[in-house]
Amino acid sequence: xxxxxxxxxxxxxxxxxxxxxxxxxxxxxxxxxxxxxxxxxxxxxxxxxxxxxxxxxxxxxxxxxxxxxxxxxxxxxxxxxxxxxxxxxxxxxxxxxxxxxxxxxxxxxxxxxxxxxxxxxxxxxxxxxxxxxxxxxxxxxxxxxxxxxxxxxxxxxxxxxxxxxxxxxxxxxxxxxxxxxxxxxxxxxxxxxxxxxxxxxxxxxxxxxxxxxxxxxxxxxxxxxxxxxxxxxxxxxxxxxxxxxxxxxxxxxxxxxxxxxxxxxxxxxxxxxxxxxxxxxxxxxxxxxxxxxxxxxxxxxxxxxxxxxxxxxxxxxxxxxxxxxxxxxxxxxxxxxxxxxxxxxxxxxxxxxxxxxxxxxxxxxxxxxxxxxxxxx
Ligand code: SDX
Numbered sequence: 001x002x003x004x005x006x007x008x009x010x011x012x013x014x015x016x017x018x019x020x021x022x023x024x025x026x027x028x029x030x031x032x033x034x035x036x037x038x039x040x041x042x043x044x045x046x047x048x049x050x051x052x053x054x055x056x057x058x059x060x061x062x063x064x065x066x067x068x069x070x071x072x073x074x075x076x077x078x079x080x081x082x083x084x085x086x087x088x089x090x091x092x093x094x095x096x097x098x099x100x101x102x103x104x105x106x107x108x109x110x111x112x113x114x115x116x117x118x119x120x121x122x123x124x125x126x127x128x129x130x131x132x133x134x135x136x137x138x139x140x141x142x143x144x145x146x147x148x149x150x151x152x153x154x155x156x157x158x159x160x161x162x163x164x165x166x167x168x169x170x171x172x173x174x175x176x177x178x179x180x181x182x183x184x185x186x187x188x189x190x191x192x193x194x195x196x197x198x199x200x201x202x203x204x205x206x207x208x209x210x211x212x213x214x215x216x217x218x219x220x221x222x223x224x225x226x227x228x229x230x231x232x233x234x235x236x237x238x239x240x241x242x243x244x245x246x247x248x249x250x251x252x253x254x255x256x257x258x259x260x261x262x263x264x265x266x267x268x269x270x271x272x273x274x275x276x277x278x279x280x281x282x283x284x285x286x287x288x289x290x291x292x293x294x295x296x297x298x299x300x301x302x303x304x305x306x307x308x309x310x311x312x313x314x315x316x317x318x319x320x321x322x323x324x325x326x327x328x329x330x331x332x333x334x335x336x337x338x339x340x341x342x343x344x345x346x347x348x349x350x351x352x353x354x355x356x357x358x359x360x361x362x363x364x365x366x367x368x369x370x371x372x373x374x375x376x377x
Pocket of ligand 1: 187188191192221223259260262263265268310312315316
């Protein structure tokens with residue numbers, strides 16, 4: 001019989017299309033957004049500038065940035081209908097389910113939904129970019145019995161996001177660390193949630209359907225849900241003195257149970273995730289800012305022990321989770337923060353996929369029962 005065709009499980013290592021949006025290079029452990037190293041963008045740009053770059057392919061000049069900023073401010077806030085739907089959802093609902101539902105509601109109500117011109121899709125993408133902070137911030141507040149906080153036009157994207165979440169003017173150091181996390185989370189080529197968005201866009205479905213599907217993919221702990229899961233591990237290790245010893249004991253027990261250690265490993269980066277040093281610097285600035293050295297002690301001990309025992313390095317979710325915890329975000333809010341950032345990458349890829357106009361439909365190799373026939377009655 002013919003030789004069994006080779007199966008590429010999980011599409012591991014399989015290039016399935018071109019993209020001009022970002023370049024992930026495991027050999028050089030580097031990541032470029034439209035040709036710019038992500039470390040330079042994190043050090044010198046705001047998330048608004050990086051979002052513009054990912055969508056348009058060029059950094060904005062002053063006039064373009066001012067126009068984009070004005071648009072973003074105009075579309076912040078929560079319309080009555082979306083707020084009403086969020087209020088209908090149980091407080092026990094996972095924040096990722098709330099965000100996914102809110103995006104669906106916005107899509108169901110937008111007359112532009114069926115219009116798939118580049119201009120219409122860019123408009124939808126920018127409106128989602130502007131609205132997600134209100135949705136994520138309100139969802140966290142409603143769980144604490146707190147009212148929605150209206151956006152402030154005098155604050156940039158990240159400062160306003162923190163303002164709407166905590167109801168107080170954020171400190172510059174916190175705004176900067178948050179902005180770095182948004183830049184680092186924004187785009188990463190064909191990761192599972194982005195590829196999901198592309199599959200949906202490849203059928204000529206609409207941008208909101210693609211983002212809704214991508215949110216579903218990102219929720220899983222093997223992907224975006226890992227940043228929340230890192231914090232669950234830190235909580236199991238426990239606070240206070242002696243964290244390093246507890247971290248090692250926790251790890252040995254977890255590995256003995258064959259558990260996946262969240263925040264470690266990566267399908268593409270096998271020598272460490274290019275974004276980790278930049279995010280770790282931001283985390284360490286927050287450890288200083290909030291005077292929580294014991295958190296860094298656990299972080300370092302767990303990373304070192306994971307290196308010694310499994311030779312597996314952290315991915316971006318490992319420093320990102322504790323950083324969001326220090327800032328005061330609830331642990332289940334961490335992955336929605338990832339959504340607020342990655343919506344830029346997802347929508348850039350949706351527009352690129354629509355331009356390439358190629359339905360994504362791989363093959364499968366049948367290994368079920370042989371052909372048979374319904375017995376005559
Ligand atoms: C993100 O793709 C992207 O770019 C994603 C992302 C993005 O920006 O979009 O970078 C964001 O999702 C980062 C990854 C977050 N996920 C986690 O932190 C979850 C924990 N990580 C693992 O589940 C795992 O590392 C994956 C899923 C991330 C990658 O797994 P692979 O490439 O499929 O590798 P594998 O699972 O086959 O692991 C190879 C070996 C296995 O050992 P054996 O079964 O062969 O003995 O390494 C082991 C694995 O068990 N291993 C781990 C481990 N990661 C790999 N063992 C324990 N803990 C881990 N974290």
